[in-house]
Amino acid sequence: MPRIPVHTIDTAPAGGGEILRRLEKRYGRVLNIHGGMAHSPVVLETYAAITSAIAEHGTFDARTREAIALAVGAVDACDYCQSAHTVSAKVAGFTEEETVAIRHGEPGDDAKLAALVQVAREVAGEVGEASDAAWDKAVAQGWTDTELTEVFVHVAVNLYTNYFNHYVRTDLDVPAAPGLEG
Incomplete structure (x- = not known):
């Protein structure tokens, strides 16, 4: 059971909604992990910054x-x-x-x-x-x-x-990976 509710773009604290909007464009929707991170814009922005840096400068396919x-x-x-x-x-x-x-x-x-x-x-x-x-x-x-x-x-x-998912116990909003069901 999750420790915190999942925010939407509209319910996120100040600063979090805009970051969620950017992530929604990248992933097609607001994922539970992102909605959880939105409780603290610094947590969400840190994630967004790292993934943006990887997208811009990373070399791996x-x-x-x-x-x-x-x-x-x-x-x-x-x-x-x-x-x-x-x-x-x-x-x-x-x-x-x-x-x-x-x-x-x-x-x-x-x-x-x-x-x-x-x-x-x-x-x-x-x-x-x-x-x-x-x-x-x-x-x-x-x-x-x-x-x-x-x-x-x-x-x-x-x-x-x-670690964030362990910390807040994020609920799956994607299909469970094989071997994780049940």
């Missing part, structure tokens, strides 16, 4: 971003984010089976992507640390220092949303 998000959501056991990113990952071209495999830490056929996702998984699960073995494998697979640095912001924004 949608598949890479979603694979990282699925891995971090699984490490953090965030049902909301695993579910939301399963939907987004399918739009980005993953099959449902591939989304489950990523969440379970199974590398799949794309060794390059798997190496990067392993770095993200370790950063999320080891309080910012990634093993030399994971880092070196990612480098060997062709990831650059710039890309390995960028992984950090993707992990950070997903930790931000995962």
